[in-house]
Amino acid sequence: MNSFRVEMTAKYxxxxxxxxxxxxxxxxxxxxxxxxxxxxxxxIVLDWTVTRSVVASFFRPVVLARQALRRAQRNLxxxxxxxxxxxxxxxxxxxxxxxxxxxxxxxxxxxxxxxEPVADAVLSSKIVDTFTQxxxxxxxxxxxxxxxxxxxxxxxxxxxxxxxxxxxxxxITMNGRTAIGSAAICFPExxxxxxxxxxxxxxxxxxxxxxxxxxxxxxxxxxxxAKRMLNDDGNMQFEKALPTILQGKQLKVYLFSAGAxxxxxxxxxxxxxxLKVSIDKKF
Amino acid sequence: MFAPETKILxxxxxxxxxxxxxxxxxxxxxxxxxxxxxxxxxxxxxxxGIATKQxxxxxxxxxxxxxxxxxxxxxxxxxxxxxxxxPFLLVTAEAEIGQISEAISAGVSDYLVKPxxxxxxxxxxxxxxxxxxxx
Numbered sequence: 265m266n267s268f269r270v271e272m273t274a275k276y277x278x279x280x281x282x283x284x285x286x287x288x289x290x291x292x293x294x295x296x297x298x299x300x301x302x303x304x305x306x307x308i309v310l311d312w313t314v315t316r317s318v319v320a321s322f323f324r325p326v327v328l329a330r331q332a333l334r335r336a337q338r339n340l341x342x343x344x345x346x347x348x349x350x351x352x353x354x355x356x357x358x359x360x361x362x363x364x365x366x367x368x369x370x371x372x373x374x375x376x377x378x379x380e381p382v383a384d385a386v387l388s389s390k391i392v393d394t395f396t397q398x399x400x401x402x403x404x405x406x407x408x409x410x411x412x413x414x415x416x417x418x419x420x421x422x423x424x425x426x427x428x429x430x431x432x433x434x435x436i437t438m439n440g441r442t443a444i445g446s447a448a449i450c451f452p453e454x455x456x457x458x459x460x461x462x463x464x465x466x467x468x469x470x471x472x473x474x475x476x477x478x479x480x481x482x483x484x485x486x487x488x489x490a491k492r493m494l495n496d497d498g499n500m501q502f503e504k505a506l507p508t509i510l511q512g513k514q515l516k517v518y519l520f521s522a523g524a525x526x527x528x529x530x531x532x533x534x535x536x537x538x539l540k541v542s543i544d545k546k547f
Numbered sequence: 548m549f550a551p552e553t554k555i556l557x558x559x560x561x562x563x564x565x566x567x568x569x570x571x572x573x574x575x576x577x578x579x580x581x582x583x584x585x586x587x588x589x590x591x592x593x594x595x596g597i598a599t600k601q602x603x604x605x606x607x608x609x610x611x612x613x614x615x616x617x618x619x620x621x622x623x624x625x626x627x628x629x630x631x632x633x634p635f636l637l638v639t640a641e642a643e644i645g646q647i648s649e650a651i652s653a654g655v656s657d658y659l660v661k662p663x664x665x666x667x668x669x670x671x672x673x674x675x676x677x678x679x680x681x682x
Contacts, residue, residue, distance in 0.1 A: 406567070406662035464566055478563040484611070485661045488640025495643055504611055504641065 268293040276307040285318040301329045306338050307375045313344030323358050341371035358520045360444045398489035407462035414529035426514040433510040433517045434479035436487045441501035445543030446519035449483045458534030480507040551576040553604035558589040560612040571668045586615025610639040625654040634679040
């Protein structure tokens, strides 16, 4: 039967994943997984031994679960992953979210010996400053738009994000030797139109595919600079990455990282835009 | 500086950056500007230029593209006897030391780091031209 099975002990819960983690299997498992994350043992172990395929829609609930578990001083790990599944997760930049381990003993031992790494310690002020500087430079040099960074906001409640009125976001996955995370540049329409107009030196009044695509180029430029500064001066060794673009009304941008995301607001004459960053230690 | 009639190929997977480069080139007086969205689509255009005896006089190319990266297009150009000396400006958002060394080893004329202003673009083009000009 292609469904999840949960086995409970006092110290951990083992979730036996089905051969194919598809939409239907996820739908059936979602309420049980949610209960397990809200109130369950200290460790949730995903057992992938028989799993041969997984849909990308599994990433988001696991990212949110990792964030919720972290806040509750609990954790999640994976065992029995095939090379194919691991390669698929790595290709999507989410392998470390699932915390692959050799076997149950290693998962239990890692959970006992590692006091939860706190994302705030990884997302240090230096990293925040680096991304802030990179954003200011990108906007001022490439678009001739003056931007003023504001106070950093910690996002603990994702529901608040709708009020920011974000319509377009450029997102990039950051995969490094010691850290993994994501960064997104998030624009209300008016701010992106002003920045695009500045980049091209022409007055642009409506969102076209080209304007929307520019969010990808902007996060690419910002990450490129930040990456250079962090790699030259640190030991993160982030790899090259290609951006993706999101569009919608009152977008909520989920980042594929277990670290607590932060939001840096930037003010322009055409209204604010935001940089959202989440970085976590790589396991 | 390059003559205004110089045939220029701009290669970038992002339309925005192609438009920015085109705008900068147009402001400098260039009119013969073609665009390609990655190395793989650029190469057939370069081959047509060779076949028609009207090769590109300058290639401005992004590094990070999904299909045939800029560095690979550069190596392909440098390996082709008829166009090996084509001035090649590599545009990159990253420019770490290792990357710069790789570009220099592959024979890049110069590299331009994003974000860049119009004046930096112009001075890089000038530097590429000087490098390509007979002493």
